Amino acid sequence: MAQVRLDQVRKVYPNGFVGVEGATFDVADGELLVLVGPSGCGKSTLLRMIAGLEDISSGTLRIGDRIVNDVAPKDRDIAMVFQSYALYPHMSVAENLGFGLKLRGKSKTEIAQRVDEAARVLELGKLLDRKPAALSGGQRQRVALGRALVRHPQVFLLDEPLSNLDAKLRAGMRVEIARLHRQVGATMVYVTHDQVEAMTLGQRIVVLKDGHVQQIDTPMALYERPANLFVATFLGSPAMNVLQGRLVRADGLALDLGEGHRVPLGDGRAVPEAWLQRDIAIGVRPESVQPAGGGAGAFDGTIEMIEALGNETLVNLRIGPQALVSRMAPRELPPPGEPLPLEIVPGRWHAFDAGTGERLTA
Template sequence: MAQVRFDAVRKVYPNGYVGVAGASFEVADGELLVLVGPSGCGKSTLLRMVAGLEAISDGTLTIGDRVVNDVAPKDRDIAMVFQSYALYPHMSVAENLAFGLKLRGQAKADIAARVAEAAQVLELDKVLDRKPGQLSGGQRQRVALGRALVRQPQVFLLDEPLSNLDAKLRSGMRVEIARLHRKLGTTMIYVTHDQIEAMTLGQRIVVLKDGQIQQIDTPMALYEQPANLFVATFLGSPAMNVLRGTLAQTAAGWRFDAGEGITLALGDAGFPAGWDGRTVDLGIRPEHLLPASEAEASLSPVVEVVEPVGSEVFVNLRLGSHALIARLPPDRVPVPGETLPLSIPAGRVHAFDVETGARLVSSAC
């Protein structure tokens, strides 16, 4: 096991495109860190630089106590699991697991012991004689993980390993990977565009956009205290509601004017007095739009589409020209066309600068 440290690491392509702009952070020894962001944000480029598959344009990359900028991939003591299983179809599961070790000249007894251990950990011991074509998608992904596991590397690199699985298998494999990490305690760097995977797997998450790090923190800290509007809207499903308007401090508390005759009563939102009259982007999580009586309502949008998902209901709403979504309990399912009075708990709104997107910090948000 080893820590991985990025010091001002940059990747600039020959055409001048900046894939990664000065990334500086550390992956602790034994940590499972997730790199997340939309396509083209630089997450896979960072992972490939750790693997040695992408040259580093500038900065320093350290694995353990060794700078690896110019170290060949085979000498970095890492193992990588790709989006594609890349299994040899003519080989059995056992042969696929052992192949890399055979190429490295490991002793047969050592290979057999490592394969047996990996197969037991990943519950593959009963399918060792099968070919990949005889396995389910989840089993194939476990074989790909096992092929990396038998290497006993310092660092595991996982590049969107679950993207080819259906929703049920993906959920199950998330649990498998988390369980595997807890058992092994090995340093893992996991790349995904799926914010659910990021939130459920990562001990810490690095959120990227356009080659730049937006924020690094634990999943719940990112969710509750996003650094900017991008992080706020990227993490969370359904995504955060955002309205642009002006704050006003009144005798009855704070109000928010979104235009079109739309005003929201925010009560004691805890904003500084200097924010009176300030134009902001106001963020409200779907779970913080709560059913209310007409007298208590902060807003009264019209129901457009209702999405029951069992334990909760996603309600798509229309407030003037604004689209909103609320996450409600399933005890009373609203119907399209009705007006739905909603309230917002005090201190459960986020304000963002309209120019920079940075989260405006106050005593309550």
């Protein structure tokens, strides 16, 4: 396996559109790194540049100790798994797994050994004689993974490999990919627009928007300390609540939303004076908005909709003109249209500049 290093990698298309701007990060040897962001953010373009399927306009790309900017894809020692399975329909699973090795002139003995190894790791042993038409979607995706695995490449590149599967199969395949990574210790770069996949699979996550890297960190660090409002609202389901107003001191800190609406922030956290009496955005995760316990930090939200999900309840509310979602344990609640006393869990809010969206730190 090998480290992948990008240094100020940039992609500009002939029409002048900048697909990726100044991407700089490392993928450690044996790491599973996830590139995540909305459609058009540049994540697949980055993956295709690592694979050699897109030219790099400027910057440096290294795989291991080699600069590979001008190295052909077949000579980069990478294996790619695409969104579509792209299996040969007339070949058996075993033949699909070994076909790439056959093209590279490997001996029949070595091909058989590697196919048996991949089949064991991916639990495909009973399916080796079947054709793709006789497989489920999850089984076909495992064959596509196995076809990459038999190559023993330095780096695995996975481009939204689960997007064609239904929700149940996606959950199962996430477990399969995580198990595969643990077993083989492979360096993997995984592209997805699904933040659940990113949070559950990635050892680290690169969050992209409009071709720019927004933040790189572990899943929980991104969740707990987002660098800006885009990261804060992109990761997490439901998304982080964002309330716009002016920070004031009123028996502790509170956010004045205007029109007589005020949200106490639940603690006496020391904040810079420059934060007060200015437009600010306060971010609060839904699980940090809870029914009030009768203390001084309570405020009323008007219930708009209740989503009873069994193990939890999501309550959609409004405070004046602004929306809020609370995630709470199942309980009896007033009907829509009625007020619900709420409070912010002390210390569980984030401050952002209302103009730039950047995180404010004391």
